Amino acid sequence: MPPTRLQLPAILLGLLSAASPALATDNAALQAFFHANDRILFEGDSITDGGRQREGDDLNHVMGQDYCYLIAARVGADMPRKHLLFLNRGVGSSKIVDMQVRWERDVIEMKPDILSILIGVNDEGSVIDNWEPVVPIEKYADVYDALIQQTLAALPHVRIVLCDPFSLPGGSRTKTHWPERQADLKRRREAVAALGAKYNFPVVHFQLLFDEACLSAPESTWVWDGVHPTYAGHQLMADEWLRVASEFYASPQ
16 A cells, blocks of 8 residues: 555655665764754865855855755754754865964854864975975964863853865876875874864764775775865765764763
């Protein structure tokens, strides 16, 4: 007997939950992570920027076209009664020292309840044919630490999510000097992991995520130029961000 009209919504919800890793994430964890009237701010470089609109109030474009947008879309649709506000302050080509210059305006003054940070791939060097680190590892770690301290001093209850900087070989931006690039970026990921341990923040391991994804499909499926994700890659990032952040903050610390 075919399903009745009353049965269809439950059937469709079951199919969506089975198909989507984000929806499959423990709903109780997501509900516990996002509080009513939360302001969720994403900060970083072009991967976070996503071509976002800088001025005006066109809600069709303010989040850009990336993992931030996908997170905002998924959570905003699932929890409309929580009245969540998502903000994107990523700026293309940013290094951590560039982020530091705008931190007061773009982060502290926004008073986020949840802050996500993804930065580092530009610090490791963006010149294709003459690669060298732009921001030394030690300075990267020190500035990152200082930004966290500044944020906690101003916003002691903020929930911070740290994210791995990542890249893949073979893309137009990473095909030269790959061993040096990856060794440098590995040290930056280690610095992020150390900060996560120091301050008891979750770390979203995007490099591991993409390395594992490349076992099932070519690199170009996920990251089109070695640095910037495809739409499929951004979906992986959104799902993993939701899983890691919600499970961490929903658990007793």
